[in-house]
Amino acid sequence: MGTRKGKRRRFEQAFKQEAVKLSQQAGRTVVEVAEGLGINANILRRWQHELATEGSQAFRGQGSARSRRTRRGGCGASCARSRRSEIF
Numbered sequence: 001m002g003t004r005k006g007k008r009r010r011f012e013q014a015f016k017q018e019a020v021k022l023s024q025q026a027g028r029t030v031v032e033v034a035e036g037l038g039i040n041a042n043i044l045r046r047w048q049h050e051l052a053t054e055g056s057q058a059f060r061g062q063g064s065a066r067s068r069r070t071r072r073g074g075c076g077a078s079c080a081r082s083r084r085s086e087i088f
Contacts, residue, residue, distance in 0.1 A: 011039075013059040016047045023048060 011019075023033040023044055030048075034041040051058045 016059045017051070019044055020047050020051050 019033065019037055019039070022028065023030050030044050031041045034044045
């Protein structure tokens with residue numbers, strides 16, 4: 001399962017893949033699977049989305065920089081500041 005460093009739990013790639021596989025089985029909801037694994041259903045839904053969109057590239061590394069850029073669709077806070085300064 002996950003290991004704690006500070007306040008956040010970190011989950012291994014194999015755990016995430018197995019959790020997604022369990023959630024895709026007929027007759028089980030995401031909420032049921034998540035509760036059974038001791039995680040929040042929203043985390044499991046994010047893992048499902050990441051696996052569906054990134055395939056074999058999903059769940060690599062610690063997830064910080066690449067994931068934030070991908071979710072925002074750009075280079076992050078520095079680009080947002082640039083865009084704001086262009087507007088004003």
